[in-house]
Amino acid sequence: MxxxxxxxxxxxxxxxxxxxxxxxxxxxxxxxxxxxxxxxxxxxxxxxxxxxxxxxxxxxxxxxxxxxxxxxxxxxxxxxxxxxxxxxxxxxxxxxxxxxxxxxxxxxxxxxxxxxxxxxxxxxxxxxxxxxxxxxxxxxxxxxSPKVKLRMLNHWDNVMGTIERGYAGASLWKWYELPETVDPRYTDYARANASIGINAVSVNNVNASARFMTPEYLAKVKVLADVFRPYGIKLFLSVNFASPKLVGKLKTSDPLDPQVRAFWASKTKEIYAQIPDFGGFLVKANSEGEPGPQEFGRTHADGANMLAEAVKPFNGIVIWRAFVYAPNPNGDRFKEAYNDFKPLDGTFAKNVIVQVKNGPIDFQPREPFHPLFGAMPKTPLALEFQITQEYTGFSTNVFYQSILFKECLDSDTYQNGKGSTVAKVIDGSLGNDQITMMAGVANTGSDRNWTGHLLSQANWYAFGRLAWDHTLSSEKIADEWVKQTLTRDDKAAKTASDILMKSRDTYVKFTTPLGLHHVMGQGIHWGPEPWLERSQRPDWTSIYYHRADSVGLGFDRKASGSNALSLYHPAVAQQWLDPAKTDLNYLLWFHHVGWKEKLTSGRTLWDEFCYRMNSGLQEVKDLQKDWDSLQGKVDPEIFADVRGRLAAQQRESVLWRDAHLLYFQTYSKLPISYGTPARTLAEIKEIVRIYQLK
CATH class of the missing domain: 3.30.379.10 (Chitobiase/beta-hexosaminidase domain 2-like)
Known part of the structure; x- marks a missing residue:
């Protein structure tokens, strides 16, 4: 096909x-x-x-x-x-x-x-x-040759056809038509993945439905595995840890209970009978309300090792996500996964790999690398990126993620001394790991162009290319994608590549400059909501992270604050320890800085904040002009679609700028030095409120 x-x-x-x-x-x-x-x-x-x-x-x-x-x-x-x-x-x-x-x-x-x-x-x-x-x-x-063995897409697709954090239509998988009707699009999807070296796919949401452990759904999953196999792709399933109770009708899901272990052994055997090359299980446990071993006084290693025992006879593996955090109003979510997993280093079975997000909070537009990289030398770690644009502009903003991916991969953990990059941690070269892996949360959907924003195809492409070879440059990958997808005209291709290369910094400037983070709207995560102060948990609010007050802005993660910096090797922490020497892009990640404090740019914090927000808005206009210059050089339908999305991005950039400047001005009490808001803060709050309505 x-x-x-x-x-x-x-x-x-x-x-x-x-x-x-x-x-x-x-x-x-x-x-x-x-x-x-x-x-x-x-x-x-x-x-x-x-x-x-x-x-x-x-x-x-x-x-x-x-x-x-x-x-x-x-x-x-x-x-x-x-x-x-x-x-x-x-x-x-x-x-x-x-x-x-x-x-x-x-x-x-x-x-x-x-x-x-x-x-x-x-x-x-x-x-x-x-x-x-x-x-x-x-x-x-x-x-x-590939740098890592498993190059995987994680789909957050649900049984009802929706996609959690999906912005390109409905799920690719038509569960209610399977197994009888096999959409040719499944083959086209497998072909695209194979072309960039992706060899593993987890087809369902990590917030998993236990329905996937039933014979009815395993028959459906088998069809997808059969489609993927000729393209060298192994199928994995996300599992609900409570499946022994929900499907097996047991009284418990305790991983040390013999009946629970027998359930998983039997269920695994059933899966491999239908899918002989089944890859294994992906698990989100004891995170954001998902069930897990801690409910029974067991550790994450206890849960992972139970499943590892079940898949071991079939050479399967277990991928255990480290995205866990307790709702501690006085703590720092930055530290939660480290505190849970660092003590377990060396206790996981040999066919378990722990999957760690690129940063310690949650796929922010710019984020320091996760401190677990470099802290678990006895445990294989997989690196998880988010290709879908949950926090990076949905399908209305261009955001070339290769630059974000490379920042993480090239970060030095100092695990074995200088040069121990995150890339070397996850490709096994530091610890001679037998399982190595990079995962990306997929951005595909039922939209005809697969990814909603056509330029977002570059992120799917970049993930595959970097999972194969993390030494490739973002510039090379952008040039490849543009010349294969948009135009072979050298001048036009250079312009299109430049748009991609500039897009990440532009987006950060008008949304989360200077290390501001997690200030988006609640629920759907659309738009700005820095005023959010009440939610189901304190670490789902914005004020938990920005810590704005009359003195200044930012989260103090030095010893005087949460001391999250101590989780890194001293050589890593040193680069962020002194606010006067900290890269301004990470300043508010680690320091609470006074509004009138002079920065290395020569401007005060408040003036630099205003300057960057306004610069981001202007840069979106520049991206629009650059794209307009491509008229006649790229397909007219593609040109018109991207042009419309850039116009939407320009509108959204004004909203972000105005929301941040007007809201944080209520703390700084200083005049806005760059840019003039188009609306009042009350008007902006109402716009964001309406977007959050269900």
């Missing part, structure tokens, strides 16, 4: 094909001699057949020639090489060479050899070859 452009849509590009637009390239003649035939040293398999189909369709579209199959000596050869790491590949391009024919010197044929030790490596090599041709690059030798 491949992406097609239906007859009624040929006049415009609606974004459905993502970055897999195999339209003919201007330099097709450069590649045609390579596209004549294909041969393979591998035995046939579903994944190898996928590789053949992808190669054939891709070359047919890009060059106009579809390679014919040969038993040997094809112009493109799939070569088996046991020395290449699992899932890795090498591409060797043999140029024309002089050979003797009947005593005469003539030019020989060109060859491309895609070498791998597995059929999955061949599949990834095929996509790399097509990626080079799409960008009209000269073909060159390349060797590549």
């Amino acid at each position: 491949f992406f097609v452009v239906c007859s009624f849509a040929v006049k415009a590009d609606d974004g459905y094909r993502l970055w897999l637009k195999f339209d003919k390239v201007a330099s097709a003649s450069r590649y045609t001699s390579y596209a004549q035939s294909v041969s393979s040293e591998f035995p046939t398999s579903p994944i190898l057949e996928t590789a053949r189909k992808e190669l054939g369709q891709g070359l047919k579209g890009l060059t106009g020639i579809a390679p014919v199959a040969k038993s040997a000596d094809g112009s493109i050869q799939f070569v088996k090489d046991a020395t290449i790491p699992e899932e890795g590949f090498e591409i060797q391009v043999d140029k024309k060479v002089q050979v003797k024919v009947d005593g005469l010197s003539v030019l020989g044929r060109k060859y491309i050899r895609i070498k791998a030790s597995s059929d999955r490596g061949i599949l990834y090599g095929v996509f790399e070859l097509l990626r080079m041709i799409q960008q009209e690059k000269p073909l060159a030798d390349i060797s590549s």
